[in-house]
Amino acid sequence: MTRAAARLWTALLIMVMACVGGGAAFAESRHAGYYYPESVTEEQYVSRAQSIPQATRESRLAFVSGVAKSVSERPYPPQRAMFAKGDEAQKLIIVSLYDNHMTTLAQARAVLALMTGVARTTQIMRELQVESIFNFLDFCKMLGFTELTVSDGRTYAHRIVIE
Numbered sequence: 001m002t003r004a005a006a007r008l009w010t011a012l013l014i015m016v017m018a019c020v021g022g023g024a025a026f027a028e029s030r031h032a033g034y035y036y037p038e039s040v041t042e043e044q045y046v047s048r049a050q051s052i053p054q055a056t057r058e059s060r061l062a063f064v065s066g067v068a069k070s071v072s073e074r075p076y077p078p079q080r081a082m083f084a085k086g087d088e089a090q091k092l093i094i095v096s097l098y099d100n101h102m103t104t105l106a107q108a109r110a111v112l113a114l115m116t117g118v119a120r121t122t123q124i125m126r127e128l129q130v131e132s133i134f135n136f137l138d139f140c141k142m143l144g145f146t147e148l149t150v151s152d153g154r155t156y157a158h159r160i161v162i163e
Contacts, residue, residue, distance in 0.1 A: 031085055035093055036151035041105075042159045047141035049134055052124075055144030060089040063143055080111070084145075092140055092148045105158050108150040112136050137162055 032038045064084045071078045079101055085091045094111070096102040102111055112135075119125060119139040120132070130138075140148055141162050151157040 031091070031093065031149070032157065035083075035085075036095055036149060036153060036157035037155060040149065040157040040159050042161060044161050044163060045137050046163050047138045049130070049138040049141045051144045052142050055142065057089045060084050060092075060143050060145060064089075064092070086146075088144070090144060090146045092145045093151075094148070095151045095153045097153065099154070102150065102152045103155070104152075105150075105156065108152075108158065112150070 032040050061084055064082055067082055077097070079098060080094055080096050082092065082094045085093060094108075102108045116136040116139075119134075119136050122139075124142075125134065125139065134142075137148065137160065145162060147159055147161050149157055149159045
């Protein structure tokens, strides 16, 4: 076998291995570089909540659409975009739309804390009587989101895997 043929076979083998064994890695990172920067830090969040039986792809999309609708009704432009991705809309993404907004992970956590306050006012949280117990990440778990990525849209992205 010539050296060129050996390189070709090696390249083909690497491509096949990437397609077979690396599919999950590709699926995990395909939003990086498009919706937020390539470099993504990650943490695990073990939720105290359980997914509710009504948590479906449609309910997650309805949640995101409801937030978008309420934001669009405000008298000022939205500060961040929120959208669901993944085959089952199980990946929630929140990206700042402005410079100097959510520029640090601490600021992004503060935004999530504000969103906790909003989530606590929802009917479902009140009906389940968990509005004083759960935070926004727990609310995401209840809706069936498995991860939340926050980003300033420019310098960082941070993924929270919700278990």
